[in-house]
Amino acid sequence: MTHRRSLLKGLAAAAAATAVPASLFGCATATPRAKAHVVVVGGGFGGATAAKYLRMWSRGEVEVTLIERNTRFVSCPVSNLVLGGYRELADISVGYGNLGTHWGVRVITDDATAIDTAKRTVSTAHHGTLSYDRLVLSPGVDFIPNAVPGLEGNHDQIPHAWKAGPQTVLLRKQLEAMPDGGVFAIHIPKVPYRCPPGPYERACVVASHLRRSKRRSKILVLDSNPEIQSKKALFTKAFEGYKGLVEYVPNSELRAVDAASRTAELEFDRVRADVLNVIPPMRAGNIATRAGLSLVNGRWVEVDWLTMEAKGTPGVHVLGDALLAAPAMPKSGHMANQHAKVAAAAILNLLAGEAPNPAPVVMNTCYSFVDGQNVIHVASVHQFDAAKRQPMPVEGAGGVSAAANEVEGRHALAWAANIWADMLA
Amino acid sequence: MKSIAPLLALSLCLAVATAADAADPNLARNLARNLAATCAGCHGTDGRSAGGMASLAGVPQRALMEKLRAFRAGEQPATIMHQIAKGYSDEQLSLITAYFAGLDARQP
Numbered sequence: 001m002t003h004r005r006s007l008l009k010g011l012a013a014a015a016a017a018t019a020v021p022a023s024l025f026g027c028a029t030a031t032p033r034a035k036a037h038v039v040v041v042g043g044g045f046g047g048a049t050a051a052k053y054l055r056m057w058s059r060g061e062v063e064v065t066l067i068e069r070n071t072r073f074v075s076c077p078v079s080n081l082v083l084g085g086y087r088e089l090a091d092i093s094v095g096y097g098n099l100g101t102h103w104g105v106r107v108i109t110d111d112a113t114a115i116d117t118a119k120r121t122v123s124t125a126h127h128g129t130l131s132y133d134r135l136v137l138s139p140g141v142d143f144i145p146n147a148v149p150g151l152e153g154n155h156d157q158i159p160h161a162w163k164a165g166p167q168t169v170l171l172r173k174q175l176e177a178m179p180d181g182g183v184f185a186i187h188i189p190k191v192p193y194r195c196p197p198g199p200y201e202r203a204c205v206v207a208s209h210l211r212r213s214k215r216r217s218k219i220l221v222l223d224s225n226p227e228i229q230s231k232k233a234l235f236t237k238a239f240e241g242y243k244g245l246v247e248y249v250p251n252s253e254l255r256a257v258d259a260a261s262r263t264a265e266l267e268f269d270r271v272r273a274d275v276l277n278v279i280p281p282m283r284a285g286n287i288a289t290r291a292g293l294s295l296v297n298g299r300w301v302e303v304d305w306l307t308m309e310a311k312g313t314p315g316v317h318v319l320g321d322a323l324l325a326a327p328a329m330p331k332s333g334h335m336a337n338q339h340a341k342v343a344a345a346a347i348l349n350l351l352a353g354e355a356p357n358p359a360p361v362v363m364n365t366c367y368s369f370v371d372g373q374n375v376i377h378v379a380s381v382h383q384f385d386a387a388k389r390q391p392m393p394v395e396g397a398g399g400v401s402a403a404a405n406e407v408e409g410r411h412a413l414a415w416a417a418n419i420w421a422d423m424l425a
Numbered sequence: 426m427k428s429i430a431p432l433l434a435l436s437l438c439l440a441v442a443t444a445a446d447a448a449d450p451n452l453a454r455n456l457a458r459n460l461a462a463t464c465a466g467c468h469g470t471d472g473r474s475a476g477g478m479a480s481l482a483g484v485p486q487r488a489l490m491e492k493l494r495a496f497r498a499g500e501q502p503a504t505i506m507h508q509i510a511k512g513y514s515d516e517q518l519s520l521i522t523a524y525f526a527g528l529d530a531r532q533p
Contacts, residue, residue, distance in 0.1 A: 056470075057458070334466050341462045345455065357456060363463050363512060365505065379505055381463075381512020397512030401504065408504050411467075414477025419466045421475035 035063045036351045039122050039132040041112045041287060043068030043096060046319030046336035047138030048423040053344035054136075055103040062351065065106040065130060066099060067122065070165070073424060076195060077333050077367075078416050079164035083172050084205035086372045092164065092416075094424045102425070115291035117313050134347050137293075137301075137310075138319040138336065139285025141194050144299075147281040154259035158276045162194060174275045175206060180214040182274035187254050187264060188223045189281040192300075194321045194331045197230035197378065199223075199279060201368040204235070207242040208371035219245060220271060222252035222264065230330070231368065231378050231400050238370040238404065254278065284322035291316065300324035305390050306356045308343035317343040328393040329382060330364055337419060338362035360384050362391055367412035375408040376401040457524035460517055472525045473532060483530030489522035 040051045043066050051066040072093045081087040099105040114123040115135065123129045143160070146152055161171040178184065184206060188199045203221045210217045219242075227250055228235050239246045256265040262276040283299035293310050296302050301310050301318045305326065308317040320336030329335060339362065346356035363381040370376060380398035382391035401408060461472065464481065468474055472481030481489065495501035496510040513521070 052470075053462070337466055338463060341459065345459050354452075357459055359456075361460055361463055361513070361517070363466075363509065365466065365509075377505055379508050381509060383512070394512040397508060397510075399508040405504070410477060411504060415467050418469050418475045418478055422465045422470045425470070425475065 035061060036133045037063045037065070037131065038134050038136060038347060039130055040064060040066045040136040040138065041115070041122060042138035042140060042285070042320075043070070043073060043107075044138055044140050044320065044336065045333035045419070045423060046340045047136060048073060048096070048099065049337045049340035050136045050138065050317075050319065050344050051099055051105045052103050052423060053341055054347060055105055057344055058348055060104055062348065063106070064104075065108060065132075066096070067108045067110055067112045067124060067127075067130075068096065069109065069111050071109050072096070073420075074164040074168070075333070075416065075420065076162075076164045076198070078413070079161070079168050080198070080202045080205045081369060081372070082164075082168050083161065083175060083202060084209040084369075084372060085172070085176075086205070086209075089165070089169055094420050096424065098425050112287055113290075115287065115316075117291060117316055120315065133315075133351065135316045136319065136340075136343060136347070137288060137291065137316055137322070138340070139287045139322050141282040141284065141321050141331075142286045143280040143282050148254055148278060149256040150259060151257050151278060151280060154257070157259040157262065158257055158278050160279055161277060162198075162279050162282075171275070171277060175209075178214070178217065178274045181216040181218075182214070183218045183220060183272070184210075184275045185220040185222055185264060185271050185273035185277065187252070187276075187278045188221070188225065188229075189254075189279055190224045191229055192325060192331060193279065193282055195366070196330050196332075197235070197366050197368045200228055200230065200235040200238075201370070202277075203246055203248075204238050204242065204368075204370040205372070207246050211242065211245060215245075217245070218247065220273070221246065221248045222254070222266065222271065223248065223250050224253050226250050230366070231376055234370075234376040234400060234404065235368075238376075241370075284318075288318065288322055293318070296324045305342075305384060306358065306360065307346040307350065308339055309346075317347060319343060326382065326390040326392070328380060329362075329391065330366065332364055332366050334366065334419065335362065335364045337422065338364070358384075358386070360391070365415065367408060367415055369409070369412065370404045373406050373409045374404040375406075375412045376404050377408055377412075453520075454524070457520040460513070461521045461524040464521065471528055473528075473530070480530065481525040482528040484525060486519070486522045486526040489525060490519065493518050493522070 040047045051064050054064050072095050075092040078092045096107045108127050110124040110127050121129050159167050159171040161167040253267045262273050264271045284301050302324045310316045310318045319339040321331040342360045349356045365379045367375050367377045378400045381394045385392040467478050468481050474480040493510045496506040
């Protein structure tokens, strides 16, 4: 009996998920129609979540193809632990296999090379051209070319490690090879950038490692911004704990770099480092531009927050770090996962000819390690404000940790395991 | 798949009929489902934890509501739930907890 009920429920969802408004079908006609097809470009926190939830919530009645260039997902959150030597890259990597076997997502390892939003097609490098009824674009960020003179093409000498993967391993190797007494300099771009607390976490985690193995070394945190951009009081406290080892330098705008000597030319200073980590200024992933989406300030995609569709380009739902953020909304993996669920729900509504949910809610949490075990968090809940037509942080909700603690060190790792599973298991 | 085509057509008719009804329990269920999905980043997809966090699926609604009320009131020690619970209305929390309570604790 329960089986029959769930079968019927599944069929109702099937109907709800069909691309053609159901009213176009004469109810007497039994002509089965091809399933709606959603193509998802980008398999990070946003795209992978969208692919899974579209299949799960439509009970398999919407076809989903995920195009992702990497064979495995590598998590940016927790990747600073790899730099500190507390984790290996394998510990923060998850394959895409379960999206296929558990959820029936067709996963294509390839580059999306072009998008024609009028014809509703995506071209790929090796898998030809795919047609879609709706497109989910979760392109992450790409670095703005030539924003830092001297940096172009020199990411081997001056790693960014701001996309987890080979760059993370490279920076780890450079830190391992750094002599005791060496200088590790991190440069932080002006906001907005991906993962606001990430650079400060990086300084702390590497400091906790150097304090044990290379006590005479120095970490310079060169921030283009006038102050710490996330969990300020807590990171200030953490930096005090690394006195003599970590030096925080605000208002440090980067003019140029020299790769051969690993030198950063700042507005008022010139810093020669043994390991130089420049996080370059960034914008929406390049495929957004190639899809013809207009970028605000040449950088970010503006969306309708009820459906996550790009302004001016209906049918294209954009997620994650690529967005022009709503007030107090960080560019984080957790937030991209939340965007994905709003988009998945709206896409199924729209395919069924229904109005999208008028009151979507998203929430964020960023856990940051201040050493190998102790963690601080920042959390917020964002409710859609109908008058402002965007999500607004709920006043009196959210907040930060009272102090760094080991309990949240365990929670941070549990969060990672759960959100990776929410995307990919 | 072919053999269920007539059923599919029938369910299309049902969907058309019920979508017109604003009080459609399916739509309300979607709202609850969407809200509950905001908890999944920590408590797992559909509240089935992958480890290290409490599972919420299949927990009676009253128990969940009592915990959330205590978090909000600062009566239950917490690192983060007191901050999260304050971000949702009573009505939203009761939709969320009803949704989790209605799920099977084990994987379907």
